[in-house]
Structures are given as C-alpha cells and as structure tokens.
Amino acid sequence: MNHLGTGRSRGPxxxxxxxxxxxxxxxxxxxxxxxxFSFNADHRNAAWKGFxxxxxxxxxxxxxxxxxxxxxxxxxxVATLVATVLGTMAALALSRHRFLGRGLVxxxxxxxxxxxxxxxxxxxxxxxxxxxxxxxxxxxxxAHIAFCVSYVVxxxxxxxxxxxxxxxxxxxxxxxxxWETFRLVTLPQxxxxxxxxxxxxxxxxxxxxxITFFTAGVGANTLPLxxxxxxKFGVTPEINAVSTLMLGCTVxxxxxxxxxxxxxxDG
Numbered sequence: 001m002n003h004l005g006t007g008r009s010r011g012p013x014x015x016x017x018x019x020x021x022x023x024x025x026x027x028x029x030x031x032x033x034x035x036x037f038s039f040n041a042d043h044r045n046a047a048w049k050g051f052x053x054x055x056x057x058x059x060x061x062x063x064x065x066x067x068x069x070x071x072x073x074x075x076x077x078v079a080t081l082v083a084t085v086l087g088t089m090a091a092l093a094l095s096r097h098r099f100l101g102r103g104l105v106x107x108x109x110x111x112x113x114x115x116x117x118x119x120x121x122x123x124x125x126x127x128x129x130x131x132x133x134x135x136x137x138x139x140x141x142x143a144h145i146a147f148c149v150s151y152v153v154x155x156x157x158x159x160x161x162x163x164x165x166x167x168x169x170x171x172x173x174x175x176x177x178x179w180e181t182f183r184l185v186t187l188p189q190x191x192x193x194x195x196x197x198x199x200x201x202x203x204x205x206x207x208x209x210x211i212t213f214f215t216a217g218v219g220a221n222t223l224p225l226x227x228x229x230x231x232k233f234g235v236t237p238e239i240n241a242v243s244t245l246m247l248g249c250t251v252x253x254x255x256x257x258x259x260x261x262x263x264x265x266d267g
Contacts, residue, residue, distance in 0.1 A: 038240035045237055055241040065242060068226035071137060075222060076205040079144035084198045087152025095160040112147040120147060121214030128215065135217030143215040144205045152197035159193025196260040203253045
C-alpha cells in the first residue's frame with residue numbers, strides 16, 4: 001500500500017516539474033537567445049558566426065545611446081528620490097493618523113497599480129496639454145513620480161504594519177519630539193521597506209516605455225525609447241547588446257530589492 005501510494009505521488013510530481021520546466025523555458029529562452037546573440041559576429045543576426053565583443057565596443061562610441069542612458073538615469077534617480085520621500089510620508093499618514101477621507105486616499109493609492117499603462121500615459125499627457133505644459137524630460141520625471149509613489153506607499157505601509165507602535169509611544173513618553181521619534185525610532189525600523197520601495201521605483205522608471213512615450217518631448221529620449229527607435233532599422237547585435245546591459249541593470253536592482261524584502265520579512 002505504501003509503495004503504491006508513493007508511486008501515485010511521484011507521478012503527478014514529475015508532471016508538475018516537467019510543466020514548470022516548460023513554462024520557465026518559454027519565458028526565459030528568448031532572453032538567453034538575446035544575450036547570446038549580443039556576442040554574435042554576424043551583423044544580420046540570422047545565424048551564429050562566432051564570438052565577438054565588437055557590439056559592446058561600438059556602444060562606447062555611440063553618443064545617442066550615451067544621451068539616452070544619461071536621460072534614463074536622471075529620470076530614474078529624480079523619480080526615485082521624490083517618490084520615495086512622498087510615498088514614505090503618505091504611508092506614515094495613512095498608517096499612523098486618522099483624517100477625513102483617509103479610506104478614499106488609501107484606495108486611490110492602488111489606482112496606478114491596476115490602471116493599464118497606456119491609459120495612465122494618455123491621461124498624464126492630457127493633463128499636460130490641458131495646463132499647456134510643453135513636453136520635456138521634466139514632464140517624464142513628473143509622470144514617473146506619479147506612478148512610482150504608489151509602490152513606495154504599499155511597501156512602506158507593509159513595513160509599518162509589522163512595526164510595534166509601542167516603540168514610538170515609549171519614545172514619546174521619554175520626551176522625544178515627533179521628529180526625534182521618527183528619526184531615531186520609526187525610520188530605522190522601516191528603512192528596509194523604504195529602500196525596497198526605492199529600488200523598485202528605480203527599476204520601473206528605468207525600464208518604462210509606454211508612459212515615457214506619451215510624456216517625452218523632443219530630445220528627451222530615454223534608453224527604452226532609443227531602443228524602440230533603433231528597432232525600426234532591424235534587430236541588430238548592437239540592439240541585443242544594449243538590451244543585455246539594460247537587463248543586467250534590471251536584474252541587479254531587482255536582486256537588491258529581493259534581498260531587502262527578505263531582510264524586511266526576517267526583521
């Protein structure tokens with residue numbers, strides 16, 4: 001009986017493992033091919049002709065890509081900094097204070113997370129046109145801040161929910177001012193959540209295409225927009241090289257985010 005039961009359990013396990021392997025292959029095989037062909041000596045990207053680093057060397061002298069990377073970094077860093085500050089303040093207000101419309105504001109936080117990006121981009125574009133704001137790199141920054149704040153609020157609120165409020169009460173009883181309580185007690189406790197939200201914001205901002213496409217003006221091309229422009233002339237190993245570097249940046253940031261989330265959960 002035990003052997004039969006073991007056999008029945010092993011059968012479905014092998015099927016599930018095979019299914020999981022097929023799903024992962026479907027998701028990641030194209031990425032592996034893209035990375036491999038970024039080292040391909042054939043400029044037509046049709047067949048493997050040998051290993052080369054020429055496409056990465058070309059990127060070092062490509063001024064268009066340099067400007068795009070600089071723009072992406074500017075937008076990502078500014079959007080991350082502002083969204084992290086605003087999101088942390090909003091999370092503290094929603095978690096620690098009661099005010100009129102608190103439930104409504106808490107619900108509105110989730111809207112950027114569920115609204116399709118094309119709708120979000122179009123609505124922000126309509127807003128800028130309504131107030132007659134010319135599109136530029138600054139409008140891209142404002143747009144990215146608008147959709148990044150929600151991610152910080154949710155991440156920091158989750159950290160605040162797991163924090164013992166008696167620590168803040170004890171600090172207040174000992175004579176600490178609200179600012180001292182936040183700086184010496186609250187902030188160290190929620191710092192992993194704040195950093196996790198910031199890393200997530202930077203990744204989303206650096207990789208964003210749809211919202212950036214709607215809000216970028218002349219000369220405000222970010223790296224995703226530049227890659228899209230390069231694709232009009234065909235997929236070349238140079239595009240694969242740019243995408244590989246972008247993928248590496250994203251994976252590194254998300255690895256840090258995952259590590260911070262684990263640290264937050266363990267803490």
